[in-house]
Amino acid sequence: MQKIKKIFKKGDTIIEVTFAIAVFSLISVISMQVMDRNLATIQGALELEMARNEIDAQAEALRFIQNSYLSERELSRTNRTYQNLWLKLSRGSATAISADAGSGLANKPTDISEYYSVACSTYYDTTNGGSSVHNIFKDRAFVLNTRKINPNNINETVVQTTSTYDSSRFVEAPLYPRVIFTKGTTGSNNDNAELSEIFPLGSGNLTYQNQTHQVYDRVTRVEGIWVISARDMTKGESATPEFYDFHIRTCWFAPGHERPTIVGTTIRLYNPELIEDQK
Numbered sequence: 001m002q003k004i005k006k007i008f009k010k011g012d013t014i015i016e017v018t019f020a021i022a023v024f025s026l027i028s029v030i031s032m033q034v035m036d037r038n039l040a041t042i043q044g045a046l047e048l049e050m051a052r053n054e055i056d057a058q059a060e061a062l063r064f065i066q067n068s069y070l071s072e073r074e075l076s077r078t079n080r081t082y083q084n085l086w087l088k089l090s091r092g093s094a095t096a097i098s099a100d101a102g103s104g105l106a107n108k109p110t111d112i113s114e115y116y117s118v119a120c121s122t123y124y125d126t127t128n129g130g131s132s133v134h135n136i137f138k139d140r141a142f143v144l145n146t147r148k149i150n151p152n153n154i155n156e157t158v159v160q161t162t163s164t165y166d167s168s169r170f171v172e173a174p175l176y177p178r179v180i181f182t183k184g185t186t187g188s189n190n191d192n193a194e195l196s197e198i199f200p201l202g203s204g205n206l207t208y209q210n211q212t213h214q215v216y217d218r219v220t221r222v223e224g225i226w227v228i229s230a231r232d233m234t235k236g237e238s239a240t241p242e243f244y245d246f247h248i249r250t251c252w253f254a255p256g257h258e259r260p261t262i263v264g265t266t267i268r269l270y271n272p273e274l275i276e277d278q279k
Contacts, residue, residue: 173224
């Protein structure tokens, strides 16, 4: 009987083994693809939220500057601390303004670059600055230092793309749109902001004492985000603009996407100077 059982006892054939391995491999590949897609979706959602946070920060800073100037409009012009900062963001270079504000950053609406999904590198192309291609340098784009809005120092608050103002700091986004800050240099008059807090002296000394640390409030790089100012032209170029549109734009490659992701918004701020003219 034992011999008969051995004769009829059979193992898996090579075809059965191969089929089992193929099924296991197929299930493994599908599972890994689903996991990668889910991770890319989660990463993309996180990057989108971070980009929106950066956009909101720029929008709130713009509103703050305008509201601060509005609150000062009853004061004499010599006492308006936010006046020159607002003029820098609004009036175009063709308009005579305070020497402290320099040339304004507002463009004609017809002159600013179009905004749609193209390679992000196109926006940073400095070789075609005078052509109709997308170009943040041609549009005099900028970002605001949201951690240090100083109305007495325009160039410290407004990070500009023009050749004379830190154009090298505007680069494509390797990860997602963001403004990167660093701490100032000790001894500098412009970027040595410090913060005093209570900290222990060290790991072996638990005595708490007031210590001074430098604040990360200096913009060192701007990745994949910029702001473009455009003035109202409904009543002609010589008329006082009724409003200014600030286009906040971003461009970056989200994980798993062959085309770049663009997220933008437009903030319309009405001109405080028009109120002055109508008094």
